[in-house]
Amino acid sequence: MTPSSKLTSLHEAIARGVADGSTIVLGAGLEACIPFAAGHEIMRQRKRGLTLVGPISDILFDQLIGAGCVRAVRAAWVGNVITGSGYNFRRAVESGRIAVEDHSNLTLALALRAGAMGVPFLPTRTALGSDLFASNAHLKSITCPFTAERLTAVAAIVPDVAILHVQRADAAGHAHLWGNFGVTREAGLASQHVIVCAEEIVAAEVIARDPNRVVLPGFRVNAVVHAPWGAHPSPMPGHYNRDHELFLSYQRESQTPEGFAAWQARWVDAVQTSADYLALLGAERAARLALAHHDYSEAVDYGY
Amino acid sequence: MTPSSKLTSLHEAIARGVADGSTIVLGAGLEACIPFAAGHEIMRQRKRGLTLVGPISDILFDQLIGAGCVRAVRAAWVGNVITGSGYNFRRAVESGRIAVEDHSNLTLALALRAGAMGVPFLPTRTALGSDLFASNAHLKSITCPFTAERLTAVAAIVPDVAILHVQRADAAGHAHLWGNFGVTREAGLASQHVIVCAEEIVAAEVIARDPNRVVLPGFRVNAVVHAPWGAHPSPMPGHYNRDHELFLSYQRESQTPEGFAAWQARWVDAVQTSADYLALLGAERAARLALAHHDYSEAVDYGY
Amino acid sequence: MATEAQTRSYTPAELMVAAAAREIGDGEVVFVGMRLPLLGFQLAKRTHAPGAIGIYELGIIRSTPAPEPILTMGDLPNLCRAQWLADTLDVMSLLQRGDIHVSFIGGAQVDRFGNLNTSYIGGMAPGRIETRLPGSGGACDLASLAGRHIIIMPHEKRRFVPRVDYITSPGYGDGAGWRQRAGLTGGGPAAVITTLGVLRFDPDTGEMMLASVHPGVTVEQILAATGWPLRVAPQVTQTPEPTAEALAILRHFDPQGFWTGS
């Protein structure tokens, strides 16, 4: 009765799950739980022609663009949350190397929710009168069949792959996530293939004792990867704080293509495992990012 | 900074919150967490002309109809989950005393979700070709603006009042719910006025230590009622099992209008408080329904 | 027939549940209904389909059996250590997205194209309503959207009618091609398991056909209990009896015979 294990290495999960040319949603937590380790593995494997989907994704999209993996972006915002512009993104768009489908956070959330719900579009009141309609062919103006109000129809997005970073998962793909969710639930439920990266791999019963915290059905998960510190430098509730310093140094170091190449050589290409990454980060820095104050949830009883 | 208390008696909450003629969603948990105590208070206060909204609501809708409170029902199913038909509902519809807007569980969930989202409709692929279109003017056939597929548009429902029964809440209206949710989240978020009935009233910090389990924003809650055993005979995760025997005896006793009147006199009109209700239920029966096996969730850490 | 069944070692309902269980393939995602399907799913899990995954419209997913027998899907043992507890809309979204292989629904009336009525006998117009039934619940959704669905109901002439008074849950409408024209993405009814036999659908016409008769039942009895000239498959078989193992499992899950008593 035990479902077979979906545990695999990060290398395997990306090699098998992410084909060149595929559409991939990642960074669905907006600021938190961004799967940087998985994104870096995509860069190391020199994937090409990807379409990235995500509302914000902090600097991960900028890195994947800089590494030459990306053909198109369907996003609401691409940059560096605490500093503003992402230089690789700017260079790539201004030179015409990548295409952009402009969303707002709400239209992107709705596009993924439509994919998750199995409908071809969802209606909204946002973006009416804006130029998002000019740079996004997947927004159309419609009329409500009941009220005759003008609405925006947002076409569904069904990504080929979602990569979700969570706190803990069992080997069968049941995953616990806590904190704010962004569009994580929509991203996982909308996608054809789901890769779960987890800070911890735990026994099935740890997950099953709290089924309300499970992100998406286990049968929809294709691969489970143990990826401690895999969301660094983004914040990971229960594990580590946001590493602001890295976002600031990235901003400085990615201002030129050469600067970004050096950054990638150091932080991506020279790293193979999470142990390598932690060594690069340094024990002192890791300790500084670790939680200093703990605050635990009250238990609830699922008995009978 | 502490928000003022919204704690009130059940009598007050219903007297102030539920006006004659209003549209009210209750029983949004489908089989579980059905606010029977609140429904019985509505019956005692002889509210009239209500429109009931809910997918299933087990026997609570049948009781409110039998008590003469109801003008119309917008629902997917009205009856007794383990026995089938509800006799008051049958009598009222067959004699033309109440109007019915026929939904499926999915169209009702979408109607409330549309209300919660602030859009006038949501699209779905269900019910196409069915006669639900004939007995529900709030379903219309539309064409997808992107794919030209035929879809069902479901009009939003924005109830005047939602009554939600939960495990625990603080005085300001922050409520924890666990178990399966049915359409509870949609019901609360769609409604103009929200009454929360809780098995336990707890300190704000018990709720705040697990913000993921909060059902809806506290600022959207208008009244908080301490209602232990308030969902009996429906099951309440963490508190008591389903009282199957009561559903069976109700089925027998409600077969005639006279039988139902006697049932109401005993189980509703003779009861004023939850202590009265528990005395009627009996300590032995309550002990039999209480959880015999406990199964507690693993803690999670919201620290920093 | 009732007398005959009573001499057997199982009840008619047990036979039907065993037949329902056989419709579930191992590893399939099953939208489990109330009553007999609830037991059929438990039986399938314990026998030939241990990898089946159960989905319940209340917002529950379970891939393991409940720790205690349950009478309804909302009973607390069905929640304990479930694989997912979520919203009704979450599980309905899986259904709409095409993730559900098979589902089960009951009905008060069914017609030759497998359309089901669980809403109005007589009709829905004021004055025409003879009997108001409970309504769709999730049945319309399952019939619209599941990969295939199985209908379970008593076989009586008043229930097996040429044309239902109201389509609560669409089958093949007025024949082949109707579902596609209506825009329905689910596959439609695959079988009707009744108190007398099992019926399936002609893929070319969408019409119901008798596929197997239960032990002790004749084809003629079934034709007489059907309100239109029922087609009979070229090779009608006998519905297999429940095995001793199956009966033991069923009686564990329904110890008081609430659903499967004679």
Add this chain to the structure above:
Amino acid sequence: MATEAQTRSYTPAELMVAAAAREIGDGEVVFVGMRLPLLGFQLAKRTHAPGAIGIYELGIIRSTPAPEPILTMGDLPNLCRAQWLADTLDVMSLLQRGDIHVSFIGGAQVDRFGNLNTSYIGGMAPGRIETRLPGSGGACDLASLAGRHIIIMPHEKRRFVPRVDYITSPGYGDGAGWRQRAGLTGGGPAAVITTLGVLRFDPDTGEMMLASVHPGVTVEQILAATGWPLRVAPQVTQTPEPTAEALAILRHFDPQGFWTGS
């Protein structure tokens, strides 16, 4: 002007944050943006608006201050003992439903009707893009749907243009009535807080008007830094300076002056 401000006891950014905080009424539900508004909200909570409730697009609601200073809304102290942690779509739904009184957004370009561009300088057509900016994020949604919104940005002629190159976040379009015709349900921009002054909108025309000048700034300076003939309100006032209490609070929340340093 920079020199003048440096002789004051506060930075220009601190003045702007204090002005932003004054836009928040007690008990209001506030959709809090990044950067200066994040501080403005904390300041309002600690002074005149203790009952204000903060909503963050990441899926966070807080009615209490975070236990430690935060640099972004996603910092873990902003989650700890929050009042609700949920989906982005959940909080955006509150916005769309009309539950949000006021919100804050920034921009790279603004025009006389308060339309904002945070997407493309030059235009979006291939070859015309001079600068690609980060995009909308939630700004378009806040400008479309909040009860009112407040714009915060540097006051420079290249940013205050007659007509933005691309409308990321709609203001009053081409004038009064445009929002209603477009179908927008949010109220539109209520104020623009800049490095030089505060501007508001003529309800009859939807056009921006100078309402107050910051200490040490002249009306002429502002007119010179605006790319169209800016209307000046009949009674232009001086923007109030931040109080000592406000400055103490701001320096608690931004101890290193990351957002409000000179």
